[in-house]
Amino acid sequence: MKATEFDTKFDNGEKITDLLDLSQVKHPGYEQQHIDVGFPTWMIAALDQEARRLGVNRQSIIKIWIADRLASLSR
Numbered sequence: 001m002k003a004t005e006f007d008t009k010f011d012n013g014e015k016i017t018d019l020l021d022l023s024q025v026k027h028p029g030y031e032q033q034h035i036d037v038g039f040p041t042w043m044i045a046a047l048d049q050e051a052r053r054l055g056v057n058r059q060s061i062i063k064i065w066i067a068d069r070l071a072s073l074s075r
Helices: 003-011 041-054 058-073
Strands: none
Touching: 041 058
């Protein structure tokens, strides 16, 4: 399909998502970067307990809490 045909479909409000290859979509700023952080054992135990309570894994609870804290700083 030529770009002009695609543009026309978009401009006419036609559904174009089926025409796109979304397998390579990237969200700038959301790429993963791994870091190593050491925590005392008591903190890991507390994190694991809270993660089990919420039904998520340890990494998820850490990400959630850090994201909440960073969001509160920008308010």
